[in-house]
Amino acid sequence: MFGSSLEGGGRDVDICIVKVKEDLSPKEILKEIFRKVDVYKKKYDVWFFEELSLYMKMEIIESHRVIFCRDLLELHEYFYQFGKIWKDQMRRNKLTKDDILNLPKTIY
Numbered sequence: 001m002f003g004s005s006l007e008g009g010g011r012d013v014d015i016c017i018v019k020v021k022e023d024l025s026p027k028e029i030l031k032e033i034f035r036k037v038d039v040y041k042k043k044y045d046v047w048f049f050e051e052l053s054l055y056m057k058m059e060i061i062e063s064h065r066v067i068f069c070r071d072l073l074e075l076h077e078y079f080y081q082f083g084k085i086w087k088d089q090m091r092r093n094k095l096t097k098d099d100i101l102n103l104p105k106t107i108y
Helices: 026-036 054-062 072-093 097-101
Strands: 012-017 043-048
Touching: 012 026, 026 043, 054 072
Parallel strands: 012 043
Antiparallel strands: none
């Protein structure tokens, strides 16, 4: 779970499915989820982690609540990869025009 529903607010419940087995299609997963929950009592927004932008992935990684996980250590190791990419991206985002112009020629 992630988003405003964690703080008790929001009109819906945001759920993110992370690293699903390859033998299941997203359609099959959604059918199973909505078969097991009462979608009429609450509105659910279901997202697939791998289809989200890096920014959204980091939002989920930084503030989420695990509802179900077969291997929590594996989940955190998986998230760690994206944290490294994000850290590198943020460093590049902070470069000024002068920083970019003064980069060594071997980089580009």
